[in-house]
Amino acid sequence: MVELKVSNDVVIYFSDNTPYIVDTRINEEYEIDNPKLLSDLFAYISGHQIEQSERQVLVDGGVLVPNERPELLKNFGNDFLDIFHRGCTDVLNHIQVLSAVEYADLYLESCVREPGDVPPPRAKSISLKDTRTVNLPEFRHSVLEAVSLFDVLDRRKTVREFFPHQATLEQLSDLLFCSFGYFHKHKNGEAEQYEPFKRRTSPSGGCLQSVEAYVCVFNVEGLDNGIYWYDAENHALKFVENEISYDELSAMLVSQFFGNDCSFGVFLAANLERFTWKYKTTRAYRVVSMEIGHFSQTAQLVGTAMGLNTWITGAFNDAKIEQTLHLHDERSIPLFFLAFGKGKYDRMHSLMKKRLERLKANGQG
Numbered sequence: 001m002v003e004l005k006v007s008n009d010v011v012i013y014f015s016d017n018t019p020y021i022v023d024t025r026i027n028e029e030y031e032i033d034n035p036k037l038l039s040d041l042f043a044y045i046s047g048h049q050i051e052q053s054e055r056q057v058l059v060d061g062g063v064l065v066p067n068e069r070p071e072l073l074k075n076f077g078n079d080f081l082d083i084f085h086r087g088c089t090d091v092l093n094h095i096q097v098l099s100a101v102e103y104a105d106l107y108l109e110s111c112v113r114e115p116g117d118v119p120p121p122r123a124k125s126i127s128l129k130d131t132r133t134v135n136l137p138e139f140r141h142s143v144l145e146a147v148s149l150f151d152v153l154d155r156r157k158t159v160r161e162f163f164p165h166q167a168t169l170e171q172l173s174d175l176l177f178c179s180f181g182y183f184h185k186h187k188n189g190e191a192e193q194y195e196p197f198k199r200r201t202s203p204s205g206g207c208l209q210s211v212e213a214y215v216c217v218f219n220v221e222g223l224d225n226g227i228y229w230y231d232a233e234n235h236a237l238k239f240v241e242n243e244i245s246y247d248e249l250s251a252m253l254v255s256q257f258f259g260n261d262c263s264f265g266v267f268l269a270a271n272l273e274r275f276t277w278k279y280k281t282t283r284a285y286r287v288v289s290m291e292i293g294h295f296s297q298t299a300q301l302v303g304t305a306m307g308l309n310t311w312i313t314g315a316f317n318d319a320k321i322e323q324t325l326h327l328h329d330e331r332s333i334p335l336f337f338l339a340f341g342k343g344k345y346d347r348m349h350s351l352m353k354k355r356l357e358r359l360k361a362n363g364q365g
């Protein structure tokens with residue numbers, strides 16, 4: 001009898017006490033409604049004999065595979081990372097090699113929708129409809145036209161120590177417009193080409209524009225401190241939550257205190273409800289993360305061009321941020337944080353430097 005092992009392509013997990021099995025190669029998920037399957041599986045891998053018929057069920061379901069099958073995926077030395085990677089790898093393999101004409105037809109066919117089947121609206125555009133609104137000043141072209149791309153690339157460096165500095169409302173407004181605004185409004189005829197989608201200055205997976213920016217105002221002239229959602233459609237800020245202190249910010253960012261004294265911060269969240277309207281596989285997680293990266297880079301370059309410094313982080317307490325941004329009742333996830341202000345270029349915060357010197361003096365550094 002052929003020796004069998006559990007396939008590396010399956011993931012078994014529990015949700016609300018119900019076991020599920022996911023075949024990551026074909027991105028299909030089934031509820032395991034026969035608990036005996038699990039006990040058979042555990043019995044088999046623990047070296048116990050099971051009935052041939054039970055064994056066959058597990059083979060037919062792709063759970064048990066011949067032991068000689070080559071390893072499909074890498075081992076990163078972290079089981080959860082392996083599962084995560086496996087979960088979004090090779091999910092598009094069902095698309096065969098096609099000619100250009102065949103691919104064009106297949107793609108166009110996949111774009112056909114029932115009338116009214118459009119991307120879901122932005123959750124915040126509904127939930128914040130009647131909230132306090134701050135209309136932002138018109139974008140000033142001159143700010144960015146005055147600097148060279150080379151100069152901006154040269155000056156963009158991560159700063160980990162800001163000093164108190166009041167940004168102007170115009171600066172915040174220009175930064176939001178150039179990084180997250182609907183830029184095409186300035187180009188004749190472009191908006192129509194993009195319908196029903198929008199264009200911003202960063203590329204967007206499926207043009208779904210699922211990135212949402214939440215501004216955390218600490219020190220901006222003429223603007224109350226607090227947390228606001230950037231309404232790109234109207235180039236306006238919508239009030240979300242009362243102000244937070246730098247200590248509260250640091251607590252959210254797993255104690256990283258490098259954002260202290262920034263003028264304002266921007267949390268970037270991905271609206272998965274919009275994204276998964278088109279992209280239904282687990283690959284979506286990769287794509288939205290990359291999209292956030294594009295937006296983050298654009299925003300850092302714009303901020304740098306405006307004479308501000310930036311610090312970024314993806315390390316934070318998700319639940320706390322979801323609560324602060326009121327994301328719990330919508331399918332959006334926070335993915336990144338950017339701080340803007342005036343700071344000094346140094347790879348290390350002065351406090352850390354001092355601590356390092358102390359360690360060195362004690363022979364530990």
Ligand SMILES: Cc1cc2nc3c(=O)[nH]c(=O)nc-3n(C[C@H](O)[C@H](O)[C@H](O)COP(=O)(O)O)c2cc1C
Pocket residue numbers: 156157158159160256258312313314315
């Ligand atoms: C995805 C991503 C996550 C990052 N997370 C952090 C972070 O949690 N804390 C931090 O201080 N810097 C973080 N950084 C900044 C990097 O440490 C920094 O970009 C790197 O040291 C290179 O320096 P430079 O930005 O000055 O070129 C992150 C950068 C990226 C791209």
